[in-house]
Amino acid sequence: MDNYKQMLAFIWAYEHGSLSAAARIHDMTPSAMSKMISRLENRLKVRLIQRGTRQLTLTEEGQLYLESARKVVIAMAEADSLAEHFPEQVSGSLRIKTMPTFARHQILPWLPEFIEKFPNLQVEIKIESRYVDEFEKGIDLAIYGGKLPDSSRVTTRLGTSEWITCAAPEYLNKYGVPKEPKDLLNHRCFHFSYMNDWNLWEYEHKGDRFSLPIKPLASFSQGDFLRDLALDGQGIVRLADYNVSKDVQNGKLIPILSDYKIRELEPIYLIYPNRKFLSPRIKTFMNFWMEKVKLNPWNVK
Structure with missing residues (x-):
């Protein structure tokens, strides 16, 4: 960024005709403006401005550099303008x-x-x-x-x-509806095949929170396989509502143990x-x- 500022100082000095005029217009001291241009010349190892003349005059190298520097500044402005429309x-x-x-x-x-x-x-x-x-x-x-x-x-x-414990109507008609969480231990259940908090079937009762040691008949790494088993009437699952909300709405899956669901989302x-x-x-x-x-x-x- 210092290189870019040095380039701008050089362009400003030329456009305003003198270091003092450029410094005044751009809220700098003439000394600071002079130092920036000197650093630019030292970095480029070439003289850009003729010293000792009453009017700011560029060397041949300064004229060439001015042309290239202006192209850089225009390109930077175009890039900034383009960013507004990203x-x-x-x-x-x-x-x-x-x-x-x-x-x-x-x-x-x-x-x-x-x-x-x-x-x-x-x-x-x-x-x-x-x-x-x-x-x-x-x-x-x-x-x-x-x-x-x-x-x-x-x-x-x-x-x-929200996590929903649910099953298909066909399963509940055949095996009965669990009345309380412990009844799940005697039902056909399915959950995930890896260690995860999602396998903790958690419930609440009178302010007490607890989980059940569910032993699944089968497990999968993806929730949609568990959902398919439930839709097929094979057993009970506990899945996120973004997975089964539409199935619940159209009656394909029935939420159970709603009185025991945890309030924390x-x-x-x-x-x-x-x-x-x-x-x-x-x-x-x-x-x-x-x-x-x-x-x-x-x-x-």
Whole structure:
């Protein structure tokens, strides 16, 4: 940046006819203006201004440098002007990492609209159930729920989600409806295949919070497989409402043990590397998706 300031000082001195005039107009002292130009000449190892004349005169090298310096300043101004329009002209690649079920139910339905609105932006979505920081590998943005590991990354709460214990009407008609959480120990249940807080089937009763040691008949790493089992009438699952809210609305899945559900909602976060100079690509996606999330019935504040 010092090099750029030296270049500007040189241009100003020439355009205003003298060091003192340029210094006065740009709120500098003549001494400071002279020092900046001297540093420029020392750096370039060439004399740009003829000393000892009453009027500021450029050397032959100074005239050549002036032409190039003006092109640099014009290019910088054009770049700054272009930046004002980045949201409308956003392009390049946007690499997102998120949970499989969230991608399927909360990104995929809106993705065609986003692509149509920003056709020059290529979206790459990486699917992984558990959050692992991969920003050093080129990820621009991550979307995950629940408790996140401590880090220097910036998080913005996208919304909240509730975990719903549910089963298909066919299953409940055949095996009965659990009246209290401990009844689940005698039912066909399915959960995730890896160690995670999501496998803690937690409930509340009269202010006391507790979890059950569920022993699943089968387990999967992705929630949609558990959802499919439940829809097929095979058993009971506990899944996020952004995964099953539509199934509950149309009666394909029935929430159970609602009197025992915990009141604490799970936050869903947008995660990005840092807050300063956030890429227009990331800003565009964040603004678009945060508006879409407001339309979702599961997004309880």
